Amino acid sequence: MLRNFAKEIRRSEDKPGRKWAQRWRERYSKEIVYAYGSGIDRGRKSADSAFKYTLYFELMQRKIQQYEVEAAHMYNMDEKGFLLGILQRGKRYFSRRKYEETGLKQRLQDGNREWITSIGAICADGTSLSPSLIYQAVSGNVQDTWLQDYNPQEQKCYFTSSPSGWTNDKIGYTWLVNTFDKETKAKARRKYRLLILDGHGSHVTMKFIEYCDANRILLAIFPPHSTHSLQPLDVSLFSPLATAYSDEIEKFLHDCQGFCKLSKRDFFRMFWAAWGKAITQKNILSGWKKVGLIPWDPQNVLRRFTTPQDDRPSSSESSTSILSAGDWKRIEKLLKKTVRNMHDKKSQKLHRTINHLTTECVLLKLQVKGLENALFIEQKRRQRSKPLDLELRAPEDGMAIFYSPNKVQQARDRAREKEEAARIAREEKEQEKQRKEEEKAEKKRLLEERKAARAIEREERAAEKEWKRIEKEEAKLAREANKNFKNVSKQAKNNRKKTIEAIVIESDEEIEGASVDEVVEATPVHSRRGRKIVLPQRFRK
Structure with missing residues (x-):
């Protein structure tokens, strides 16, 4: 670059x-x-502001004096996460030959990335509260093997679990009641206690705030993204704690020669050793001092935003400093002092060149400034409009929150407003849901009616079709019966004719040799089929 x-x-x-x-x-x-x-992070970089931090310190000083909070009753609480088997970056000695030949630059680590969170709290008098550990467990149960190195007679620690290994609203409230309040209430008696913490969602629930207000606990919330500068735990304690835990991991791997795998049952032993090394009275007092709270000295934080003053001459007075393009009078004066003959052609050319470059530089700066202003205005225009909202963070306090009784009442009012808005939204949603259900029921009813009407029409069409089919079959049967009857009649007529002809022939043959009386007597009265035979007139007597 x-x-x-x-x-x-x-x-x-x-x-x-x-x-x-x-x-x-x-x-x-x-x-x-x-x-x-x-x-x-970008958020932390933008939050680093001497103006915001000054407002924060003014708010803290005003509230501490108002409620007469002593150093022995000022606490800072935060969470620190651990990746079970991951080492921090650190230095170590290498063999130069191995380092240069093989490029051996790594340290052995277990690599287990299970997440465990610790909750720590320190007091401004140099003491600390008992730590709490949140194990990652999908079932929500703490296993007995995880606590096999825990000795309740000598060690005091609290244990719980969550599916993610992080804190949540329930764990935060339980810590407030069972750890913070129990371990600090007897010490404070009826005096106010100040608990300073970040704005994590588990710290600023209405249930959390209500309990603090009922038990004379003042809540102070850091400005957003400012814990790296204002929180004692972040400034002086969490880094030594992480380093000490990393050393314990390295010691564990060295003792077992890398053959044993690190698990949750090994964590507490290493964590407790690291906690004892890092959370010391010296480190605790150093953290409160660096953030400018105890003893009170905001300049410990603000001085890094101010430019140190020295006795060196200013840029316009120093003989070796660079002159700006806008200081064209001094440039021309310096040129006249340096060049002996200003009427020389080369001197004149140099003079005009310097004037041209100076003017061009000034114009370009003005152009850049104008473009920056135009870009800023365009960015403001492109921002989406949104309704104003009552926020508890106030710019005049450096965006910090101090939950005094008045602020708690504001939080309650805001919570009621949110609940009322949520209730109205729920009612509107229910009404809309009911309306949609009614529309759905009406559509379903109309659909059923149309379906029933179509079914009746189908039945009528089917009945009509069946009736037509029956009529058609009856007509067909009638035609077939008529046809059969005609065939039978025709066949009978033909048979009768043939019978009569046969009888006539036989009669003629017999008549030839018989008399008339014999013929008449010999003629049968009925045919073989039982039909009555009527003789012709000429054969009758």
């Missing part, structure tokens, strides 16, 4: 040499420092 800047300044295609940046650092080693920098 530094070489790229140099190339842009030179406006040349030739890049600076490979070691140019190193030589540049060595040349200006008295003016610059080259070191590693740790990352900081």
